[in-house]
Amino acid sequence: LSGKLAPELLGAIAVAAYSYMALVPLIQPPIMKALTTETERKIRMVQLRTVSKREKILFPVVLLMLVALLLPDAAPLLGMFCFGNLMRESGVVERLSDTVQNGLINIVTIFLGLSVGAKLVADKFLQPQTLGILLLGVIAFGIGTAAGVLMAKLLNLCSKNKINPLIGSAGVSAVPMAARVSNKVGLESDPQNFLLMHAMGPNVAGVIGSAIAAGVMLKYVLAM
DSSP: OHHHHOGGGHHHHHHHHHHHHHTHHHHHHHHHHHHSOHHHHTOOOOOOOOOOHHHHHHHHHHHHHHHHHHOGGGHHHHHHHHHHHHHHHHOSOHHHHHHIIIIIHHHHHHHHHHHHHHTOOHHHHSSHHHHHHHHHHHHHHHHHHHHHHHHHHHHHTSOSSOOOGGGGGGGSSOTTHHHHHHHHHHHHHOTTOOOHHHHHHHHHHHHHHHHHHHHHHHHHHHHO
16 A cells, blocks of 8 residues: 555654564553453353365355455455465465465565665655554554454454453554454453454454455545
8 A cells, every 4th residue: 555655654654564563462451451340351252163175265266256346446455365265265276375374484584674675765764754553553553452452342242252452452553463463352351252263354354354444445536
């Protein structure tokens, strides 16, 4: 999104984004504890159902088809997500899947860091505008965390099976750190209450939702 709308800010935005991911254990817990009671943090959720292999394979295929038809601008990003998911779940390209999960991702991470770092010229990075980006990002991250917790509490008013509000905070696109934080805060209130797998659902949904939101924004901004 920033590469098309503001290429000159790409470096600063990338650094800000990765900074928030690293600071998730510091930013989220105070908000989560402030918006929930001890009783709510102890809610134990029902066991997750077993997902069939067919569902695992159909999910990335259907998701990519819908996004490509309805929101082409978000298709490249979600396409990579769906492609990797399909490689893993299909079970027919184990060697390629293993390479992508280990060797390739490390190489891509190195080149991503180098390409972003090359754009971080000091005279462009050390400016009030960059500090504004960092501040807005922290505010947005806090709002996203609070909104997720409050939405989970709202759903509890009409849900038969209670939802632990802590998993709502995992709805931000910091994978898997946000889910781990939800699990950690839950364990502090109840050492036997493991929320990690429950929190991974909204965590992955946050990734998909943020990519779609970026695609929607890009579509309308470029159309103006």
